[in-house]
Structure formats: structure tokens, C-alpha cells
Amino acid sequence: MLTKLHTNKGSQLALGLAAGFVFGFLLEKGGVARYDVIVGQLLLTDFTVLKIMLSAAAAGMLGVHLLRSLGLAQLHPKPGSWGATAVGGLIFGLGFATLGYCPGTISAAVGQGWLDALVGGLAGIILGAGIFSSVYPRLRAGILAKGEFKHRTFPELLKVNPWIVVIPAAALIAAFLYWLEGRGL
């Protein structure tokens, strides 16, 4: 692995900016810098968001696991628990529909000129994250630790070689997207 590059602070800031530029370019071209497209997904009338997320997951999954098998990359799966991941996920969902953007797409929306995203949403996300930092000490040992996951990834949970999960998961995603297209969605 490129450990020397990973620890070079200046290079990493530049690489982060470059990766963000490409990410933002792609999000804008995908149409997900738009409130109408994101809320359309949540109202189940426009499936652009799901198509982008699932094809990114499938392509990413195949490549990243291959790089890992070749010793060129390591995984960084996040820990989680029912109390943190599921409860937090549902709160996030409420915000997702109310705001109509998520933290990545709102940045793309700002780049496309959306002032509701810049003046309202961006300020709100920063405020919400700040409120969380203040209540964090009280939640940390309580609800956030409830039902902690012993295994971080599905291959660990199932005690199998990652490829036993990667191949069927990518195939299932492809089949689901094919089905979605077949239904004209």
C-alpha cells in the first residue's frame, strides 16, 4: 500500500479536493443536486437516487474487494449498533425528506446555485451536528451502545470469504436494477 502517500498531509488535502471535485461533477450530472429528484425518489416517482447509489455500491464493491485481495487497499467498515445506526438512520431519514438534500448532495446543490440549500440547509446541518456534539456525552454509554454489532461486515458475520458475499450481492443489485428498468421506473 501507498503508506507514504497516505501520511503526506498536503498531498492528502489535495487528493481530497480532487476526489470531491469528481464526486460533485458526477452528482450534478446525475441530477441529484436537485431537490425535485431527491424528493421524487422518496415519493417513489423517480428512481434516479437509488439507481446511482446501487450501481455505485455494486461497482465499488467489486473493485474495492479486488484491490483488497491484491493487497492494495484495506477496508474501513464503521462500527454500529441498533441504537446508533437504526435510530440515527430514521432521524436522518426525517431530515432527508424535510430538507430534500443529504450532506453530499446539498454541497452539489450549492454548486448548482440553490440558495435554499446554502442559506437554510447548510446552516441547519452544521447546527444539527453541533447540537449532537453537546448531547453526545449523555448518549454515548446509553442508546448509542444499545445492541452493538459484534461483526462489522456481512462476510465476518457469516464467517465466509468476502467473495462469497460480494459476487451474489453485486448480481442481486444488477438484477434489481434490471427489474426496475423493466417496470419502466
Place this chain on the structure above:
Amino acid sequence: MEWLTMGRWSPYAVGIGIGILSWLTFVLSDKPIGCSTAFARTSGMIERLFRGNKVLEKAYYKEFAPRIDWEWMLVFGIILGSFTSAKLSGQFKLDWVPSLWAASFGPQPVTRVVVALLGGVLLGFGARWAGGCTSGHGISGTLQLAVSGWLAAVCFFIGGIAAAFFIFRVLG
């Protein structure tokens, strides 16, 4: 180079592009793509302007130091990349109220901004509670086959679909 000035690309081209971008960030930076931590760090940096170094004592900021890092630059890069793409295709336009919102709740910017602020608070709070967002959990978590990533993504959509139907089919 006509594809650079196109307004929309196929969602599959965009998705696969993001997947390939992930390969690169894993190899070159040893990092998955994620966005919401940058907002927490920004919040800490702003709080520090007002309250000084006491902020660094907060348990949360001991884990997520309020400073500019790789991910913060990534979020800043998204704004620049999206701006460039929108300028190339002529889609850049300063606007306050999305049309879907206006159709149900009217064209006044103030209502939209207040609701966006409220939604933003919930989103920022929920993202830090869940430990990630649609990028960190929804794309990077799922591609790593993380249990947390798949569960979070499902919950994002359950909460999001329920709230969207309430807002547009009950209130709207």
C-alpha cells in the same frame, strides 16, 4: 467533448463513476468517501471562534477534531465540481425555491428556507447519531458490505419515504 456539456448523464454511468472513484480513494488516500463528519468539524470550528479552546475539551471533538482534513476538502471539492459541471451545461442558476416544493407550498422563499433549516438540523443531528450519511453509510458502507452501512441505508429510506409522504400527501 460533448459529454461534458450534457445536462444529464445516465444514472448508471454516474453510479459506476462514483464506484470507480471509491477504488481510487481507497488506494490513494486509504479512505472511503463520506461527507457528514466535515459538517461536524465545521460546527466545532465555528464554536471555537466563539468559545475558544474550551471546545476542544468536548468529548465529541476529541474524537472528531475541529480541523480541515481530507473529508472537509472532499466536501469543498463537491461544491466546485458541481459548479463546474453546471456551468458547462448551462444549468447553473441562482434560485430559492424548487418547483416540486413550490407546487405544494407556494413560491415564497422564506417558508422554504425555514423548513430547509429545520430539515438540516434533523439531518445533521441524525447523521452524527447514525455515524454517517448517504455517502459514508449509503455508498461506502454498502460497498464494504458493512452491517452498519446496509442497516443505515434502509433506515434512511424508511424514515425518508414516511416523512416525504406525510409532507406531500398529508400536508401538501
